[in-house]
Amino acid sequence: GAGVSQSPRYKVAKRGQDVALRCDPISGHVSLFWYQQALGQGPEFLTYFQNEAQLDKSGLPSDRFFAERPEGSVSTLKIQRTQQEDSAVYLCASSRPGGGPQETQYFGPGTRLLVL
């Protein structure tokens, strides 16, 4: 079956622009995660959804970052007034129902954001 998909794969934004990054999880996966991966670093947790409920947003770096998953499936990560330090690869992952921390997370290919 289809894996996790993300769009766009690449995004170039001018500083101050708003961007929206989309994640389509694996069908039936209840849990959805967003990570930020800066160059040369490992992924860092941003936020977590279980169905449509955002249960943890402790990793969002500022109030310019906002994520939603209104129908418990597709999720959008929005970054307002982008800054150069927002340049990174944004990864989305999903896991099965019952998805506690021990469940395998399935990652999408990521969206590479470059802010000029």
Place this chain on the structure above:
Amino acid sequence: AQSVTQLDSQVPVFEEAPVELRCNYSSSVSVYLFWYVQYPNQGLQLLLKYLSGSTLVKSINGFEAEFNKSQTSFHLRKPSVHISDTAEYFCAVSSGNTPLVFGKGTRLSVIA
């Protein structure tokens, strides 16, 4: 707070030689440990994980990792690497309801 240290950022190794990628973690509670691999131009995928039970876990492509609680380590090993093992390897830790915490990654380069 949990953290993961991958001591080597790059590991070059000749084909058919053994390799060990080191991972140490810090946590005050019981943990789940993971190795994820990212092949060139592909997304992260799970290689193996330790949840409980036997401290030695194995992947289908010949990698293995051993959970060592006293050393707080989860090193990844393979007795004989192939060119196709060239990738970036990430160690990660989680416990209870905490999010996955990843290390910075180790780039394994297998040389023919």
